[in-house]
Amino acid sequence: NAGVTQTPKFRILKIGQSMTLQCTQDMNHNYMYWYRQDPGMGLKLIYYSVGAGITDKGEVPNGYNVSRSTTEDFPLRLELAAPSQTSVYFCASSLDANTGELFFGEGSRLTVL
């Protein structure tokens, strides 16, 4: 089973460039999440989605956008990359809020220079 798949795994951006991190899950999960993890820290929620067509901001949404046109896909868009967005980004999914179990992708390491 593929689970949660993220691409790319590594990327280097120049300041001001834009890019999209892709996230796909094949578990038919309704809930999907984007987190960032800074060095030596826990994860912080950027955006989440409770189903196709429904997204909302998390703790640290500034500088990012998301869309959810299908159940499977939840891309994260970085506009005008800044050094502060250097981080590891994790996508996660869960079947519903009651189960409490999130499944995480392998992560995407982004460096902005």
Next chain:
Amino acid sequence: ELKVEQNPLFLSMQEGKNYTIYCNYSTTSDRLYWYRQDPGKSLESLFVLLSNGAVKQEGRLMASLDTKARLSTLHITAAVHDLSATYFCAVDLWAISGGYNKLIFGAGTRLAVHP
């Protein structure tokens, strides 16, 4: 603002010894999760604790939740090298989030088990 504090942040253990990692949080919640992360890897779910008094065990790890004390513990019994990793607790504010799992993570405990 909810604070989730783990201690210790770094733990060097000898194989065969026991130790406990603590996770304190500052607001009411009856849901807490423990994750393991190996260097450069994703997070692996270890325990899902969904009520006061919940206790779960898997191998050499046991987790418990005391919602009144706002405290969860992860106890390691007879540590082995394979347990070396970073362990995160995460408090779930789903009851007040409006319908999703709103996880607030601790900073993580980096565990190194040596001979």
